[in-house]
Amino acid sequence: MPLGQTADFAAAKAWCEQHPAEIASGYQPSKEAIIVWTRWAAKAYADRGIRLNVISPGPTDTPMMPAFEELGRKYGFEGIIDVGAQGMGRRATPAEQAWPLIFLNSDAAASITGENLTVDGGTQSGFLTGTISRPDFFPSHD
Secondary structure (H helix, E strand, O other), rough: OOOOOOOOHHHHHHHHHHHHHHHHOOHHHHHHHHHHHHHHHHHHOOOOOOOEEEEEEEEEEOOOOHHHHHHEEEEEEEEHHHHOOOOOOHHHHEEHHHHHHHOOOOOOOHHHOOOEEEEEOOOHHHHHHOOOOOOOOOOOOO
């Protein structure tokens, strides 16, 4: 919340510089910051007629996927991308990530704001319900 509640870009940058441990791994804390900010700011934007939502995509076949796989190998998480694709047993296509965004920005979602829509083919749900085994290197939030 402290990062999400900063007044502007300069204040957010200063917060990050003062809290290097909180942002050390990069991707995960930045995604978490976007989710928290979306939820926190949703009411203020709704008052102006603007809806805020975010998606959390699972593994998606994009040109940057090989770089993610290499990072996984580099840091001892060989196969981490495949772990995240267990729900439907495959990686998503970019179009499969785009459709939820189109929905969230359509009139069909007119009363949805401040939400994080997980678009991972059911992997997170599988972890939460025990229908998919969580690997040892994933923290448990049971």
